Amino acid sequence: MQERVIPSDLTAAKELEEQVLRELDRHGYSEVASFAVRLAMEEGLNNAIKHGNRRDQSKTVTVCYEVTAEEARITIQDEGPGFHPEDVPDPTADENLEKPCGRGIMLMHAYMDDVHYNDRGNKVFLVKRNT
Amino acid sequence: MREEAPRLNVTVENDITVVELADRKILDEISISQIGEKLNALVAEAERPKLVLDFANVSHMSSSALGMLITLHKRIREKKGHLRLCNIQPAIYEVFVITRLNEIFQISESRHQALDSLT
Numbered sequence: 001m002q003e004r005v006i007p008s009d010l011t012a013a014k015e016l017e018e019q020v021l022r023e024l025d026r027h028g029y030s031e032v033a034s035f036a037v038r039l040a041m042e043e044g045l046n047n048a049i050k051h052g053n054r055r056d057q058s059k060t061v062t063v064c065y066e067v068t069a070e071e072a073r074i075t076i077q078d079e080g081p082g083f084h085p086e087d088v089p090d091p092t093a094d095e096n097l098e099k100p101c102g103r104g105i106m107l108m109h110a111y112m113d114d115v116h117y118n119d120r121g122n123k124v125f126l127v128k129r130n131t
Numbered sequence: 132m133r134e135e136a137p138r139l140n141v142t143v144e145n146d147i148t149v150v151e152l153a154d155r156k157i158l159d160e161i162s163i164s165q166i167g168e169k170l171n172a173l174v175a176e177a178e179r180p181k182l183v184l185d186f187a188n189v190s191h192m193s194s195s196a197l198g199m200l201i202t203l204h205k206r207i208r209e210k211k212g213h214l215r216l217c218n219i220q221p222a223i224y225e226v227f228v229i230t231r232l233n234e235i236f237q238i239s240e241s242r243h244q245a246l247d248s249l250t
Contacts, residue, residue, distance in 0.1 A: 010159075011161060012246045013160075014159060014161065021150075025191075038191060039226075042159060042160065046193070092230060098199070098204075098205070100198035100201045102194075103197055104193070107230070110229045
């Protein structure tokens with residue numbers, strides 16, 4: 001398991017995404033799987049930087065990842081107070097369809113094989129199997 | 132590190148503005164706000180905007196881009212204009228379907244079809 005600590009900065013997040021994608025490529029993951037991991041990482045890192053750390057440059061995001069031939073496991077942890085995923089409104093409900101925000105979590109669930117949070121809600125666990 | 136602003140190819144056909152992302156395959160969080168600003172400026176200067184967004188070069192996008200498109204769509208409708216999306220690759224189209232935004236946006240298979248629907 002590799003650990004990276006990055007500042008609350010989207011450019012650093014993007015570089016980290018590229019590192020993980022190179023690992024997927026090295027292990028022969030499909031384009032579909034890579035698309036899913038890139039999407040989930042971008043959503044998770046955006047949430048950590050923007051909502052968790054509120055772009056506070058004194059706070060960091062800790063990302064751990066392990067890519068094997070079988071699966072990719074990624075955790076993203078911020079220094080925020082955490083949240084309860086069940087409190088996030090369903091973005092596909094008719095009344096929310098035209099709201100500009102709130103789709104990141106549902107997209108992570110749609111594209112990854114497993115998505116769950118720690119009790120505090122400041123750390124997301126992501127798994128994508130190499131099928 | 133500041134990234135170079137994304138380049139948009141903007142052409143006007145009759146009264147329809149066609150915007151194509153020129154060199155950025157990834158609609159990520161960093162570039163999306165810059166692209167949103169440029170698109171909103173195009174809408175602001177039109178009396179009744181007719182805008183076609185060509186996604187031919189876009190191979191990845193996330194929820195930030197969807198948010199930008201929703202805001203853009205609202206501004207266009209406020210001016211009684213029209214927005215069409217076209218040339219969306221299957222993987223990207225799936226994102227629209229999962230989020231049900233294919234029900235909000237009018238999506239054409241090709242630029243030609245998008246232009247036809249606005250004339």
